[in-house]
Amino acid sequence: MRFVLAIISFVIGVVLVGLGVGQRTVFAPPSSTVASTTTTGDAPVTVIPGRTLVANAGHQRVRVSGGTGTAFAAYGRTADVMAWVGKARHNTIRYDAETTSLRDRVSGTQRHVPSPKGSDLWYGEYEGHTLDFTVDLPADTALVIVSNGSDPAPAHLSVTWPRDTATPLVGPLMTAGGFFVALGIALYIWAIIHQRRLRGPRRRSGGTRPPRARVSRRRAVAAGAQVPPRPRRGRRMVAVVPVVALTTLALAGCSSEYWPHGTSGTPTPTPTVTATAGPAAAAEPTAATLPQIRRIVARVAAVAAQADSSRNATTAAERFTGSALDLRKANYTIRGSDTDVDAPPTIPSSGISVALPQQTDTWPRSVFVVLTGSQQQKDVAPQALTLVQASPRAQYKVEYDVSLEADAKLPSVAPVTTGAAQLSPDVKLLTLPPGQVASAYADILANDTASQYADVFSSEGDELRQKIGKSYKDQKAKSLSSTAKIAYSSEVPSADSSIALATNGAGALVSTSLDEIEKVTPTQSGATLNTEGAVKALSKVGSSTKGISATYGVQVLFSVPPVGSKAKIELLGFTQGLIAASEVQ
Secondary structure, three states: OHHHHHHHHHHHHHHHHHHHHHHHOOOOOEEEEEEEEEOOOOOOOOOOOHHOOOOOOOOOOEEEOOOOOOOOEEEEEEEHHHHHOOOOOOOEEEEOOOOOOEEEEEEOOOOOOOOOOOOOOOEEEEEEEEEEEEHHHHHEEEEEEEOOOOOOOOEEEEEEEEOOOOOOOOHHHHHHHHHHHHHHHHHHHHHHHHHHHOOOOOOOOOOOOOOOOOOOHHHHHHOOOOOOOOOOOOOHHHHHHHHHHHHHHHHHOOOHHHOOOOOOOOOOOOOHHHHHOOHHHOOEEEOOOOOHHHHHHHHHHHHHHHHHHHHHHHOOOEEHHHHHHHHHHHHHHHHHHOOOOOOOOOOOOEEEEEEEEEEOOOOOOOEEEEEEEOHEEEEEOEEEEEEOOOOOOOOEEEEEEEEOOOOOOOOOOOOOOOOEEEEEEOOOOOOOOHHHHHHHHHHHHHHHHOOOOOOEEOOOOOOHHHHHHOOOOOOOHHHOOOOOEEEEEEEEEHHHHHHEEOOOOEEEEEEEEEEEEEEEEEOOOOOOOOOOHHHHHHHOOOEEOEEEEEEEEEEEEEEEOEOOOOEEEEEEEEEEEEEEEEEOO
Protein backbone atom coordinates (compact mmCIF):
# COMPACT_ATOMS: atom_id res chain seq x y z
CA MET A 1 0.00 0.00 0.00
CA ARG A 2 2.87 2.32 0.76
CA PHE A 3 4.25 1.84 -2.76
CA VAL A 4 0.83 2.65 -4.22
CA LEU A 5 0.60 5.86 -2.20
CA ALA A 6 4.11 6.81 -3.25
CA ILE A 7 3.32 6.28 -6.92
CA ILE A 8 0.04 8.20 -6.68
CA SER A 9 1.73 11.12 -4.90
CA PHE A 10 4.58 11.17 -7.40
CA VAL A 11 2.20 11.11 -10.40
CA ILE A 12 0.11 13.93 -8.91
CA GLY A 13 3.27 15.97 -8.37
CA VAL A 14 4.51 15.42 -11.93
CA VAL A 15 1.11 16.38 -13.35
CA LEU A 16 0.97 19.57 -11.28
CA VAL A 17 4.52 20.53 -12.27
CA GLY A 18 3.67 19.84 -15.90
CA LEU A 19 0.60 22.05 -15.68
CA GLY A 20 2.72 24.79 -14.12
CA VAL A 21 5.27 24.58 -16.94
CA GLY A 22 2.44 24.54 -19.45
CA GLN A 23 1.13 27.83 -18.08
CA ARG A 24 4.33 29.49 -19.32
CA THR A 25 4.57 27.58 -22.60
CA VAL A 26 1.67 26.03 -24.49
CA PHE A 27 -1.00 27.71 -22.36
CA ALA A 28 0.76 31.09 -22.13
CA PRO A 29 -1.40 34.11 -23.12
CA PRO A 30 -0.33 36.32 -26.08
CA SER A 31 2.04 39.12 -25.13
CA SER A 32 0.21 41.89 -27.01
CA THR A 33 -3.03 43.00 -28.64
CA VAL A 34 -2.72 44.17 -32.24
CA ALA A 35 -5.39 46.12 -34.10
CA SER A 36 -4.93 47.31 -37.66
CA THR A 37 -6.76 48.77 -40.62
CA THR A 38 -6.21 49.91 -44.20
CA THR A 39 -7.99 53.08 -45.20
CA THR A 40 -9.37 53.29 -48.71
CA GLY A 41 -10.47 56.93 -49.00
CA ASP A 42 -8.67 59.97 -50.37
CA ALA A 43 -8.58 61.97 -47.12
CA PRO A 44 -5.22 63.76 -46.70
CA VAL A 45 -5.37 63.49 -42.90
CA THR A 46 -5.85 60.62 -40.46
CA VAL A 47 -6.65 61.20 -36.79
CA ILE A 48 -6.34 58.58 -34.05
CA PRO A 49 -8.25 59.98 -31.07
CA GLY A 50 -7.21 59.44 -27.48
CA ARG A 51 -10.16 57.15 -26.78
CA THR A 52 -8.78 54.79 -29.41
CA LEU A 53 -5.24 54.96 -28.08
CA VAL A 54 -6.37 54.05 -24.54
CA ALA A 55 -8.80 51.35 -25.64
CA ASN A 56 -6.39 48.89 -24.01
CA ALA A 57 -4.08 49.46 -21.06
CA GLY A 58 -0.40 50.13 -21.48
CA HIS A 59 1.77 52.01 -23.93
CA GLN A 60 0.91 52.16 -27.62
CA ARG A 61 3.14 51.06 -30.46
CA VAL A 62 2.01 52.73 -33.68
CA ARG A 63 3.01 51.61 -37.16
CA VAL A 64 2.26 53.72 -40.24
CA SER A 65 3.02 52.79 -43.84
CA GLY A 66 1.58 52.81 -47.32
CA GLY A 67 1.93 56.49 -48.17
CA THR A 68 3.04 57.91 -51.50
CA GLY A 69 6.03 59.64 -49.96
CA THR A 70 7.24 60.75 -46.57
CA ALA A 71 4.82 60.11 -43.75
CA PHE A 72 4.45 62.53 -40.87
CA ALA A 73 2.82 61.91 -37.49
CA ALA A 74 2.46 64.17 -34.49
CA TYR A 75 0.56 64.08 -31.24
CA GLY A 76 -0.94 66.83 -29.13
CA ARG A 77 -3.95 67.71 -27.09
CA THR A 78 -7.10 66.44 -28.79
CA ALA A 79 -8.73 69.86 -28.95
CA ASP A 80 -5.59 71.33 -30.56
CA VAL A 81 -5.31 68.50 -33.08
CA MET A 82 -8.95 68.81 -34.14
CA ALA A 83 -8.63 72.60 -34.34
CA TRP A 84 -5.63 72.18 -36.65
CA VAL A 85 -7.52 69.65 -38.80
CA GLY A 86 -10.50 72.01 -39.01
CA LYS A 87 -12.70 71.31 -42.03
CA ALA A 88 -10.12 69.15 -43.78
CA ARG A 89 -11.27 65.76 -45.03
CA HIS A 90 -9.91 63.22 -42.55
CA ASN A 91 -10.17 59.63 -41.38
CA THR A 92 -11.09 59.18 -37.73
CA ILE A 93 -9.85 55.83 -36.41
CA ARG A 94 -11.80 53.96 -33.74
CA TYR A 95 -11.20 50.65 -31.99
CA ASP A 96 -13.59 47.71 -32.39
CA ALA A 97 -13.24 45.54 -29.28
CA GLU A 98 -15.35 42.67 -30.68
CA THR A 99 -13.14 42.11 -33.69
CA THR A 100 -9.93 43.55 -32.20
CA SER A 101 -9.49 45.79 -35.22
CA LEU A 102 -9.48 49.44 -36.20
CA ARG A 103 -12.29 51.08 -38.13
CA ASP A 104 -12.23 54.43 -39.92
CA ARG A 105 -14.86 57.08 -40.52
CA VAL A 106 -14.41 59.87 -43.08
CA SER A 107 -15.57 63.44 -42.51
CA GLY A 108 -14.69 66.96 -43.65
CA THR A 109 -14.57 68.54 -47.08
CA GLN A 110 -11.27 70.34 -47.69
CA ARG A 111 -8.82 68.16 -49.61
CA HIS A 112 -5.62 70.02 -48.81
CA VAL A 113 -3.83 70.95 -45.59
CA PRO A 114 -0.56 72.80 -45.00
CA SER A 115 2.45 70.94 -43.70
CA PRO A 116 2.07 70.24 -39.98
CA LYS A 117 5.81 69.80 -39.55
CA GLY A 118 7.23 71.98 -36.81
CA SER A 119 3.88 73.23 -35.55
CA ASP A 120 4.01 74.69 -32.04
CA LEU A 121 0.90 72.69 -31.13
CA TRP A 122 2.58 69.30 -31.07
CA TYR A 123 4.02 67.54 -28.05
CA GLY A 124 6.12 65.32 -30.32
CA GLU A 125 6.43 64.43 -34.00
CA TYR A 126 7.82 61.69 -36.27
CA GLU A 127 8.79 61.65 -39.93
CA GLY A 128 9.89 58.94 -42.37
CA HIS A 129 8.80 56.74 -45.25
CA THR A 130 7.38 54.28 -42.74
CA LEU A 131 6.82 55.07 -39.07
CA ASP A 132 7.18 52.76 -36.10
CA PHE A 133 7.19 54.43 -32.70
CA THR A 134 6.02 53.77 -29.16
CA VAL A 135 4.19 56.33 -27.04
CA ASP A 136 2.24 56.34 -23.79
CA LEU A 137 -0.49 58.89 -24.41
CA PRO A 138 -3.41 59.76 -22.16
CA ALA A 139 -7.01 60.00 -23.30
CA ASP A 140 -6.94 63.76 -23.90
CA THR A 141 -4.33 63.51 -26.66
CA ALA A 142 -4.62 62.48 -30.29
CA LEU A 143 -2.39 61.50 -33.19
CA VAL A 144 -2.52 63.26 -36.56
CA ILE A 145 -1.02 61.59 -39.63
CA VAL A 146 -0.48 63.14 -43.07
CA SER A 147 1.52 62.52 -46.20
CA ASN A 148 2.21 65.74 -48.10
CA GLY A 149 -1.07 67.50 -47.37
CA SER A 150 -2.61 66.80 -50.78
CA ASP A 151 -2.20 63.06 -51.35
CA PRO A 152 -4.15 60.55 -49.24
CA ALA A 153 -2.72 59.91 -45.81
CA PRO A 154 -0.75 56.65 -45.35
CA ALA A 155 -3.24 53.80 -45.61
CA HIS A 156 -1.82 51.07 -43.38
CA LEU A 157 -2.16 51.66 -39.65
CA SER A 158 -1.75 49.40 -36.66
CA VAL A 159 -1.70 49.94 -32.92
CA THR A 160 -0.18 47.38 -30.55
CA TRP A 161 -0.81 47.26 -26.82
CA PRO A 162 1.03 44.99 -24.33
CA ARG A 163 -1.13 42.37 -22.64
CA ASP A 164 -1.04 41.01 -19.13
CA THR A 165 1.19 37.93 -19.39
CA ALA A 166 1.06 37.12 -15.70
CA THR A 167 0.24 33.45 -14.95
CA PRO A 168 -0.73 33.46 -11.26
CA LEU A 169 -1.31 29.65 -11.17
CA VAL A 170 2.30 28.80 -11.99
CA GLY A 171 3.53 29.42 -8.47
CA PRO A 172 0.84 27.38 -6.68
CA LEU A 173 1.01 24.55 -9.24
CA MET A 174 4.79 24.26 -9.13
CA THR A 175 4.85 24.45 -5.36
CA ALA A 176 2.10 21.86 -4.94
CA GLY A 177 3.72 19.69 -7.59
CA GLY A 178 7.08 19.87 -5.84
CA PHE A 179 5.45 18.98 -2.56
CA PHE A 180 3.73 15.88 -3.99
CA VAL A 181 6.89 14.77 -5.79
CA ALA A 182 8.85 15.11 -2.56
CA LEU A 183 6.06 13.30 -0.67
CA GLY A 184 6.04 10.49 -3.22
CA ILE A 185 9.80 10.04 -2.87
CA ALA A 186 9.50 10.05 0.90
CA LEU A 187 6.72 7.46 0.81
CA TYR A 188 8.73 5.33 -1.57
CA ILE A 189 11.77 5.38 0.77
CA TRP A 190 9.54 4.64 3.74
CA ALA A 191 8.04 1.64 1.91
CA ILE A 192 11.50 0.25 1.07
CA ILE A 193 12.68 0.60 4.66
CA HIS A 194 9.54 -1.02 5.94
CA GLN A 195 9.90 -3.92 3.48
CA ARG A 196 13.52 -4.56 4.52
CA ARG A 197 12.60 -4.65 8.15
CA LEU A 198 10.04 -7.35 7.42
CA ARG A 199 12.86 -9.47 5.92
CA GLY A 200 14.73 -9.79 9.28
CA PRO A 201 16.03 -13.20 10.80
CA ARG A 202 13.36 -15.84 11.59
CA ARG A 203 13.55 -18.92 13.90
CA ARG A 204 13.92 -22.24 12.08
CA SER A 205 11.76 -25.17 13.22
CA GLY A 206 14.14 -28.11 12.62
CA GLY A 207 17.01 -29.55 10.62
CA THR A 208 20.50 -30.65 11.49
CA ARG A 209 22.30 -27.54 10.33
CA PRO A 210 23.92 -25.83 13.29
CA PRO A 211 23.35 -22.15 13.75
CA ARG A 212 25.86 -19.84 12.11
CA ALA A 213 28.33 -18.40 14.51
CA ARG A 214 28.42 -14.65 14.40
CA VAL A 215 31.26 -12.67 15.78
CA SER A 216 30.29 -9.40 17.24
CA ARG A 217 31.70 -6.27 15.61
CA ARG A 218 33.25 -5.23 18.88
CA ARG A 219 35.19 -8.54 19.24
CA ALA A 220 36.29 -8.41 15.63
CA VAL A 221 37.63 -4.93 16.06
CA ALA A 222 39.42 -5.98 19.26
CA ALA A 223 41.05 -8.88 17.43
CA GLY A 224 42.45 -6.47 14.81
CA ALA A 225 40.19 -7.54 11.98
CA GLN A 226 38.96 -5.02 9.44
CA VAL A 227 35.22 -4.67 9.59
CA PRO A 228 33.43 -2.71 6.84
CA PRO A 229 31.13 0.01 8.12
CA ARG A 230 27.44 -0.62 8.14
CA PRO A 231 25.65 0.81 5.16
CA ARG A 232 23.44 3.82 5.94
CA ARG A 233 20.24 2.92 4.24
CA GLY A 234 17.99 5.53 2.85
CA ARG A 235 20.18 8.64 3.49
CA ARG A 236 21.15 9.07 -0.14
CA MET A 237 17.56 8.92 -1.23
CA VAL A 238 16.40 11.15 1.58
CA ALA A 239 18.85 13.85 0.40
CA VAL A 240 17.02 13.98 -2.90
CA VAL A 241 13.87 15.24 -1.22
CA PRO A 242 15.05 18.73 -0.21
CA VAL A 243 16.92 19.15 -3.53
CA VAL A 244 13.78 18.49 -5.56
CA ALA A 245 11.66 20.62 -3.28
CA LEU A 246 14.06 23.58 -3.30
CA THR A 247 14.49 23.43 -7.08
CA THR A 248 10.74 23.44 -7.60
CA LEU A 249 10.21 26.30 -5.18
CA ALA A 250 13.01 28.30 -6.84
CA LEU A 251 11.41 27.86 -10.25
CA ALA A 252 7.97 28.71 -8.93
CA GLY A 253 8.98 31.74 -6.89
CA CYS A 254 11.41 33.51 -9.22
CA SER A 255 8.81 36.08 -10.33
CA SER A 256 5.82 37.69 -8.66
CA GLU A 257 3.79 37.29 -11.85
CA TYR A 258 3.71 33.54 -11.17
CA TRP A 259 1.55 34.09 -8.12
CA PRO A 260 -1.93 35.49 -7.59
CA HIS A 261 -2.02 39.32 -7.56
CA GLY A 262 1.38 39.56 -9.27
CA THR A 263 1.99 43.02 -10.74
CA SER A 264 5.35 42.97 -12.49
CA GLY A 265 3.89 41.76 -15.77
CA THR A 266 0.78 43.93 -15.71
CA PRO A 267 0.83 47.00 -17.93
CA THR A 268 0.33 50.23 -16.05
CA PRO A 269 -3.02 51.80 -16.99
CA THR A 270 -2.64 54.91 -19.13
CA PRO A 271 -3.31 58.03 -17.03
CA THR A 272 -6.21 60.22 -18.03
CA VAL A 273 -7.32 63.66 -17.05
CA THR A 274 -10.56 62.30 -15.58
CA ALA A 275 -8.55 60.16 -13.18
CA THR A 276 -7.69 63.26 -11.16
CA ALA A 277 -10.30 64.46 -8.75
CA GLY A 278 -10.74 67.87 -7.22
CA PRO A 279 -10.44 71.41 -8.56
CA ALA A 280 -7.37 70.64 -10.68
CA ALA A 281 -9.41 68.27 -12.84
CA ALA A 282 -11.82 71.07 -13.73
CA ALA A 283 -9.11 73.66 -14.44
CA GLU A 284 -9.08 75.21 -17.88
CA PRO A 285 -6.33 73.93 -20.20
CA THR A 286 -3.30 76.09 -20.79
CA ALA A 287 -2.13 77.45 -24.12
CA ALA A 288 1.12 75.45 -23.95
CA THR A 289 3.05 73.11 -21.69
CA LEU A 290 6.55 73.83 -20.41
CA PRO A 291 8.24 71.49 -22.95
CA GLN A 292 6.29 73.24 -25.71
CA ILE A 293 7.29 76.67 -24.42
CA ARG A 294 10.95 75.65 -24.30
CA ARG A 295 10.74 74.42 -27.88
CA ILE A 296 8.94 77.57 -29.01
CA VAL A 297 11.54 79.82 -27.37
CA ALA A 298 14.39 77.89 -28.97
CA ARG A 299 12.76 78.26 -32.39
CA VAL A 300 12.15 81.97 -31.87
CA ALA A 301 15.76 82.50 -30.78
CA ALA A 302 17.05 80.65 -33.84
CA VAL A 303 14.93 82.71 -36.24
CA ALA A 304 15.89 85.95 -34.45
CA ALA A 305 19.60 85.15 -34.66
CA GLN A 306 19.35 84.32 -38.35
CA ALA A 307 17.25 87.37 -39.21
CA ASP A 308 19.36 89.80 -37.15
CA SER A 309 22.56 88.51 -38.70
CA SER A 310 21.33 88.71 -42.29
CA ARG A 311 19.05 91.73 -41.71
CA ASN A 312 16.24 89.80 -43.35
CA ALA A 313 12.82 91.18 -42.42
CA THR A 314 11.02 88.32 -44.18
CA THR A 315 12.77 85.80 -41.97
CA ALA A 316 11.99 87.89 -38.89
CA ALA A 317 8.30 87.93 -39.83
CA GLU A 318 8.20 84.15 -39.33
CA ARG A 319 8.41 84.64 -35.57
CA PHE A 320 7.76 88.36 -34.92
CA THR A 321 4.71 90.55 -35.35
CA GLY A 322 3.32 93.93 -34.31
CA SER A 323 5.61 96.31 -32.43
CA ALA A 324 8.41 93.76 -32.10
CA LEU A 325 8.52 93.24 -35.87
CA ASP A 326 8.33 96.98 -36.64
CA LEU A 327 11.41 97.62 -34.50
CA ARG A 328 13.41 94.87 -36.19
CA LYS A 329 12.45 95.95 -39.71
CA ALA A 330 13.58 99.48 -39.02
CA ASN A 331 16.78 98.27 -37.37
CA TYR A 332 17.68 96.15 -40.41
CA THR A 333 17.20 99.13 -42.73
CA ILE A 334 19.24 101.44 -40.51
CA ARG A 335 22.09 98.95 -40.12
CA GLY A 336 22.19 98.57 -43.89
CA SER A 337 23.36 102.21 -44.10
CA ASP A 338 25.03 102.68 -40.73
CA THR A 339 27.07 99.75 -39.45
CA ASP A 340 27.67 101.48 -36.13
CA VAL A 341 24.06 100.91 -35.09
CA ASP A 342 23.62 97.96 -32.74
CA ALA A 343 21.45 94.96 -33.57
CA PRO A 344 18.34 94.30 -31.47
CA PRO A 345 18.93 92.64 -28.08
CA THR A 346 19.82 88.96 -28.35
CA ILE A 347 17.01 86.57 -27.45
CA PRO A 348 18.40 83.72 -25.31
CA SER A 349 17.51 80.24 -26.52
CA SER A 350 17.24 78.86 -22.98
CA GLY A 351 17.16 79.90 -19.37
CA ILE A 352 13.40 80.33 -18.88
CA SER A 353 12.88 81.77 -15.40
CA VAL A 354 9.17 82.55 -15.80
CA ALA A 355 6.68 80.80 -18.07
CA LEU A 356 3.05 81.90 -17.91
CA PRO A 357 0.70 80.49 -20.56
CA GLN A 358 -2.83 81.73 -20.96
CA GLN A 359 -5.66 79.56 -19.67
CA THR A 360 -7.57 78.85 -22.87
CA ASP A 361 -8.47 76.29 -25.50
CA THR A 362 -9.37 78.86 -28.15
CA TRP A 363 -7.49 81.32 -30.37
CA PRO A 364 -5.77 83.72 -30.36
CA ARG A 365 -3.78 82.56 -27.34
CA SER A 366 -0.75 84.04 -25.60
CA VAL A 367 2.29 83.02 -23.55
CA PHE A 368 4.52 85.22 -21.40
CA VAL A 369 8.13 84.19 -20.70
CA VAL A 370 11.16 85.71 -19.05
CA LEU A 371 14.53 84.57 -20.42
CA THR A 372 17.73 84.98 -18.43
CA GLY A 373 20.00 82.99 -20.75
CA SER A 374 22.36 80.13 -20.00
CA GLN A 375 25.59 80.18 -18.02
CA GLN A 376 27.43 81.00 -21.26
CA GLN A 377 25.11 83.97 -21.92
CA LYS A 378 25.75 86.02 -18.77
CA ASP A 379 26.18 89.20 -20.82
CA VAL A 380 22.69 88.88 -22.32
CA ALA A 381 20.08 91.13 -20.72
CA PRO A 382 16.98 89.35 -19.37
CA GLN A 383 14.22 89.48 -21.95
CA ALA A 384 10.46 89.36 -21.37
CA LEU A 385 8.62 88.03 -24.40
CA THR A 386 4.89 88.08 -24.99
CA LEU A 387 4.06 85.58 -27.69
CA VAL A 388 0.76 85.22 -29.53
CA GLN A 389 -0.59 82.38 -31.66
CA ALA A 390 -3.26 83.80 -33.93
CA SER A 391 -4.80 80.53 -35.13
CA PRO A 392 -4.30 76.74 -34.82
CA ARG A 393 -2.19 76.55 -37.98
CA ALA A 394 -0.10 79.63 -37.14
CA GLN A 395 3.13 79.68 -35.16
CA TYR A 396 3.69 81.60 -31.96
CA LYS A 397 5.08 85.05 -32.75
CA VAL A 398 6.70 87.62 -30.50
CA GLU A 399 4.45 90.66 -30.24
CA TYR A 400 6.37 92.35 -27.42
CA ASP A 401 10.11 91.97 -26.75
CA VAL A 402 11.07 93.90 -23.63
CA SER A 403 14.41 94.23 -21.86
CA LEU A 404 13.79 94.07 -18.12
CA GLU A 405 14.96 96.81 -15.79
CA ALA A 406 18.00 95.89 -13.69
CA ASP A 407 16.04 95.95 -10.42
CA ALA A 408 12.70 94.82 -11.78
CA LYS A 409 10.70 92.58 -9.44
CA LEU A 410 8.01 90.60 -11.17
CA PRO A 411 4.88 89.81 -9.16
CA SER A 412 4.15 86.23 -8.19
CA VAL A 413 2.47 84.26 -10.97
CA ALA A 414 0.79 80.87 -11.25
CA PRO A 415 2.82 77.78 -12.22
CA VAL A 416 3.03 76.85 -15.85
CA THR A 417 0.72 73.87 -15.36
CA THR A 418 -2.04 76.19 -14.14
CA GLY A 419 -1.53 79.22 -16.35
CA ALA A 420 -3.30 82.55 -16.04
CA ALA A 421 -6.47 84.13 -17.33
CA GLN A 422 -6.05 86.83 -19.96
CA LEU A 423 -7.96 89.91 -18.89
CA SER A 424 -10.02 91.96 -21.31
CA PRO A 425 -8.72 95.45 -22.19
CA ASP A 426 -11.62 97.14 -20.39
CA VAL A 427 -11.67 95.02 -17.22
CA LYS A 428 -12.42 97.13 -14.12
CA LEU A 429 -10.60 94.92 -11.61
CA LEU A 430 -7.25 96.77 -11.92
CA THR A 431 -5.99 100.22 -11.00
CA LEU A 432 -6.30 101.05 -14.68
CA PRO A 433 -7.94 98.95 -17.39
CA PRO A 434 -5.18 97.31 -19.49
CA GLY A 435 -6.35 99.14 -22.60
CA GLN A 436 -5.73 102.54 -20.93
CA VAL A 437 -2.27 101.87 -19.49
CA ALA A 438 -0.36 102.89 -22.65
CA SER A 439 -2.20 106.20 -23.10
CA ALA A 440 -1.85 107.01 -19.40
CA TYR A 441 1.89 106.37 -19.48
CA ALA A 442 2.22 108.47 -22.64
CA ASP A 443 0.74 111.34 -20.62
CA ILE A 444 3.38 110.66 -17.92
CA LEU A 445 6.16 110.91 -20.53
CA ALA A 446 4.75 114.19 -21.77
CA ASN A 447 3.91 115.90 -18.47
CA ASP A 448 5.76 113.96 -15.75
CA THR A 449 4.57 115.12 -12.31
CA ALA A 450 1.96 117.39 -13.87
CA SER A 451 0.19 114.42 -15.43
CA GLN A 452 -3.21 113.42 -14.08
CA TYR A 453 -1.78 109.91 -13.71
CA ALA A 454 1.29 110.95 -11.72
CA ASP A 455 -0.04 109.31 -8.55
CA VAL A 456 -0.94 106.09 -10.38
CA PHE A 457 2.52 105.24 -11.75
CA SER A 458 5.63 104.70 -9.65
CA SER A 459 8.58 106.86 -10.65
CA GLU A 460 11.16 104.86 -8.69
CA GLY A 461 13.54 103.01 -11.01
CA ASP A 462 11.74 104.26 -14.14
CA GLU A 463 14.67 104.73 -16.52
CA LEU A 464 12.40 105.30 -19.51
CA ARG A 465 11.24 108.64 -18.06
CA GLN A 466 14.85 109.78 -17.90
CA LYS A 467 15.51 108.56 -21.42
CA ILE A 468 12.52 110.01 -23.32
CA GLY A 469 10.47 111.78 -20.66
CA LYS A 470 9.61 115.45 -20.21
CA SER A 471 13.07 116.52 -19.03
CA TYR A 472 14.67 114.91 -22.08
CA LYS A 473 12.18 116.56 -24.40
CA ASP A 474 12.65 119.98 -22.88
CA GLN A 475 16.43 119.69 -23.08
CA LYS A 476 16.32 118.59 -26.71
CA ALA A 477 14.02 121.46 -27.62
CA LYS A 478 16.45 123.94 -26.08
CA SER A 479 19.39 122.46 -27.95
CA LEU A 480 17.89 123.27 -31.37
CA SER A 481 18.93 126.38 -33.24
CA SER A 482 16.59 129.31 -33.58
CA THR A 483 15.82 128.27 -37.15
CA ALA A 484 14.07 125.04 -36.09
CA LYS A 485 11.46 123.94 -33.63
CA ILE A 486 10.38 120.53 -32.36
CA ALA A 487 6.93 119.20 -31.46
CA TYR A 488 6.17 116.02 -29.57
CA SER A 489 3.14 113.79 -29.75
CA SER A 490 2.14 110.25 -28.89
CA GLU A 491 0.14 107.60 -30.67
CA VAL A 492 -1.29 104.59 -28.90
CA PRO A 493 -2.41 101.48 -30.77
CA SER A 494 -5.90 100.18 -30.22
CA ALA A 495 -6.76 99.05 -26.71
CA ASP A 496 -7.13 95.48 -27.96
CA SER A 497 -3.40 95.31 -28.66
CA SER A 498 -2.60 95.29 -24.92
CA ILE A 499 -2.13 91.83 -23.41
CA ALA A 500 -2.85 91.43 -19.70
CA LEU A 501 -2.27 88.15 -17.83
CA ALA A 502 -3.50 87.82 -14.27
CA THR A 503 -1.02 87.44 -11.39
CA ASN A 504 -1.45 85.72 -8.04
CA GLY A 505 -2.16 88.96 -6.20
CA ALA A 506 -5.24 89.76 -8.32
CA GLY A 507 -3.13 92.16 -10.38
CA ALA A 508 -1.83 91.72 -13.92
CA LEU A 509 1.23 91.80 -16.14
CA VAL A 510 0.38 94.18 -18.97
CA SER A 511 2.37 94.19 -22.20
CA THR A 512 1.62 97.13 -24.45
CA SER A 513 3.22 99.74 -26.70
CA LEU A 514 3.07 103.36 -27.75
CA ASP A 515 4.69 105.55 -30.42
CA GLU A 516 6.58 108.72 -29.55
CA ILE A 517 6.70 111.15 -32.49
CA GLU A 518 9.21 113.97 -32.89
CA LYS A 519 8.56 116.49 -35.64
CA VAL A 520 11.28 119.05 -36.39
CA THR A 521 10.33 121.87 -38.72
CA PRO A 522 12.12 125.09 -39.82
CA THR A 523 10.99 128.37 -38.27
CA GLN A 524 12.19 130.53 -41.15
CA SER A 525 11.35 130.34 -44.81
CA GLY A 526 14.14 128.74 -46.80
CA ALA A 527 15.86 127.27 -43.76
CA THR A 528 17.26 123.78 -44.30
CA LEU A 529 17.27 120.99 -41.78
CA ASN A 530 20.00 118.35 -42.01
CA THR A 531 19.47 114.80 -40.87
CA GLU A 532 22.00 112.37 -39.47
CA GLY A 533 22.42 108.93 -38.00
CA ALA A 534 19.50 106.56 -37.84
CA VAL A 535 16.98 109.18 -38.97
CA LYS A 536 18.97 109.82 -42.13
CA ALA A 537 19.41 106.10 -42.80
CA LEU A 538 15.71 105.33 -42.38
CA SER A 539 14.23 108.40 -44.06
CA LYS A 540 16.72 108.43 -46.96
CA VAL A 541 16.65 112.25 -46.67
CA GLY A 542 19.87 114.16 -46.10
CA SER A 543 18.32 117.61 -45.77
CA SER A 544 14.87 119.15 -45.99
CA THR A 545 13.25 122.56 -46.07
CA LYS A 546 9.91 121.11 -44.94
CA GLY A 547 10.94 119.25 -41.83
CA ILE A 548 11.57 115.71 -40.60
CA SER A 549 9.25 113.42 -38.67
CA ALA A 550 10.70 110.55 -36.60
CA THR A 551 8.62 107.90 -34.86
CA TYR A 552 10.05 105.91 -31.97
CA GLY A 553 8.32 102.67 -31.04
CA VAL A 554 8.21 101.92 -27.33
CA GLN A 555 7.34 98.45 -26.01
CA VAL A 556 6.63 98.42 -22.30
CA LEU A 557 5.82 95.89 -19.57
CA PHE A 558 3.93 96.97 -16.45
CA SER A 559 2.88 95.37 -13.20
CA VAL A 560 -0.63 96.69 -12.55
CA PRO A 561 -2.06 96.17 -9.03
CA PRO A 562 -5.72 95.38 -8.35
CA VAL A 563 -8.28 98.09 -7.88
CA GLY A 564 -8.31 99.45 -4.34
CA SER A 565 -4.65 98.64 -3.76
CA LYS A 566 -2.30 101.27 -2.39
CA ALA A 567 0.48 100.00 -4.66
CA LYS A 568 1.30 101.87 -7.87
CA ILE A 569 1.76 100.70 -11.42
CA GLU A 570 5.42 99.79 -11.91
CA LEU A 571 7.42 99.78 -15.13
CA LEU A 572 9.24 96.43 -15.30
CA GLY A 573 11.00 96.86 -18.62
CA PHE A 574 11.00 98.52 -22.02
CA THR A 575 12.49 98.43 -25.50
CA GLN A 576 12.64 101.65 -27.47
CA GLY A 577 13.89 102.45 -30.95
CA LEU A 578 13.31 104.33 -34.17
CA ILE A 579 10.72 102.63 -36.36
CA ALA A 580 9.90 105.29 -38.97
CA ALA A 581 11.31 108.53 -40.37
CA SER A 582 10.22 110.68 -43.28
CA GLU A 583 10.11 114.22 -44.63
CA VAL A 584 7.18 116.28 -43.45
CA GLN A 585 4.66 116.67 -46.26
